[in-house]
Amino acid sequence: MSDIAYYPDTPGNDETPCNPDILEEHNRIKKEFAADLIESVPNPCFILNKNRQIVFYNEALAEAVGEKRKDRILGRRPGELLRCCNSRTDLCGDSVACVQCGALRAIQTAMTGKKSEEECTLLANKDGKVKGYTFRVNASPIKITKKQYFIIHLTDLSDIKHKEMMERFFLHDLLNAVNGITNTGTLIKIDATKKEQKELASMIIDRAQYMANEINAHRLFISAEARQLELHNEPVEVSGLIESICAFYNNSLLAKDKNISITSNVDELKLITDKRILHRIIENLVKNAFEASPENGVVKVQAFERDNKALFKVTNQGAIPMTVAHQIFRKSFSTKGTGRGLGTYSVKLFTENYLRGKVWFDSSNEDGTNFYVELPLSPAGEELAANPCPRNRGT
Template sequence: MSETTYYPDTPGNDDNPCSPDILDQHDHIKAELAPELIDTVPNPAFILNKDRRIIFYNQSLAKAVGEKRENMILGRRPGELLRCCNTRSNWCGDATPCVQCGALRAIQTAMSGQKSEEECMLLANVDGKIKAYTFMVNSSPIKIKGDEYYIIHLTDISDSKHKEMMERVFLHDLLNAVNGIANAGTLIKIDAIKKEQQELAGMIVERAHYMANEINAHRLFISAEAKQLETDDEPVAVVSFIESICAFYENSQLAKEKNISINSKINEFKLTTDKRILYRILENLVKNAFEASPENGTVSVEAREENNRALFTISNQGTIPMTVAHQIFKRSFSTKGPGRGLGTYSVKMFTENYLRGRVWFDSSKDDGTNFYVEIPLSPSERPLGETPCPSTLQA
């Protein structure tokens, strides 16, 4: 929040909202807690009494609201201090819209004796101008000398929520545009007479489909990171499923001067899982295998069923150096330059967080690099154990 001076204009407020009781409670808290402790918290934090009035706070809160005068903060309720529009004619928490307030819910949960985390969207009137904020509100009950209080932490997530919304809208509109290009390219290809025109239209359609695939992958990743992704399990026929992934890449630019093979040892079997997520996991590993393969190298994809589990192996003839191997699954780590590094991280996140499985790899000069993905054949199976450490790495 910007530094702005706030003046009292809420019901019942005057130039000094501190009552003797508020000051007594403040002194009581101050005597029991070292003020330096709460001031080490980088985000705004404060302590409320049973009337939801602020009786103690840190300097981050004072800075956030642009108010240095202690007597203008103590005694106020959070919405009044933050200039919530609902407090212009009502006390904080008393207006009809307040029943939807995440901050109020978090405080009420703390008052019931439980910790809470809630998202609060607040519309503030700052110096006569409307401004929107989104806070993550963490609340917890606290007892001091037998008296009950409630400690509240605020994290301003306005920028990240705005970015998330804009990204979702952008990707949605972009996907519509790309699908439009693919459809137009298909019509051109159908009507084209010359072979060269058909080939050119085919290239347009192929690249548009590739872009649409990347957009959908990114949307899935965003939902997973935000913990908003829900699994949708369905039967998956493994051989045809892998063939569709390989077919997507074998004619792409990544596969130029490289080969892809489906190991003949693959047995036809089915599993029940989220097809979208499994597709992204294997697709990412196949894509990475192509990028890591030497010229004229071969990317191999295997799958087999054992002990009520499906084991997928994606191999290439390249080698991962020891300095890189121990950072493979870290978010944003990449040897391919800036803006990369979500591939193997997303593989681990999708596999372990959503498919109840595990992923690992090994790499050596003799055997190349092999990534393994193991998941239960059915969601009803218990989650798999710890991910094995890489057994063989090239020093």
């Protein structure tokens, strides 16, 4: 927001001194209201009167719009000050396009006596150049000297939204490229006449599929973090799902580098859940178990029914120090260096926020480390099919 400046040719934004009535309101509020309180707010914050005109503001707003002269801030409506393109021909809030404005909706809700939070996308114009912004707008009614006003907080989400959009586009394009590699490797393998060529093509396919798996896992995590992940429940046979994960990691570099083996002990267990999410939960626990295992260690995966719930248990022979144990599920915490630490956090996020389950662990030098995930056998109102569901060989 630092490059937004006052826009003098906007309707209502002439360069004459501000209205004496507005200045009087400003001075009265400054006298009666705790000015230090609004200044303590790090984000742009301002107070509107019933006409949606700014009558008080903090320094953060002045810095954001690049304007120090209060006569060019007081009396303006928010869109006029922020140089919204719709305020070039109409007063802020009066154009047809303003009906869709999140900031206007938030302010109008506050005018009914309720607090409100909305997201506002704004197209600004500076020196003939257009730039888009996204704000989170918080609006609340407030009484000062027995008169009704409305206090507004702005949080600039532009960089966050831009990053999210670019990340989605990047992952989408990257996945398309990886799928292209898989398809090419498959064609090479079909046409190969020599054993060495077939083995090389198989390696290409395996690595491309691994990359695709990681990309899809990251996309799922991003959606979950943004609270945009939609559940797709279906019958899942647990033995097939765990079998596919174990087979994958038995052939992975994690296993070969440390000569780690993986075993599973799974009862005939079926549940209704989102197979993609359950796969990521168990996969993350198994991956963490491999990374935490000593050389020549064993990772064990178990699944069984207990108290009408599905219980998953992933064990490795390493122990978690007490200094680390209380930080295990924290986001971005990792003992493996910077840029890590989403594994156990994502397990907790997926399990407790989406699958209505619980996750916990115990660890000791004698028994190693055990991670547990407990899930309902079916969401409320859904019943398991009487016939066994088909074996699941992965996602």
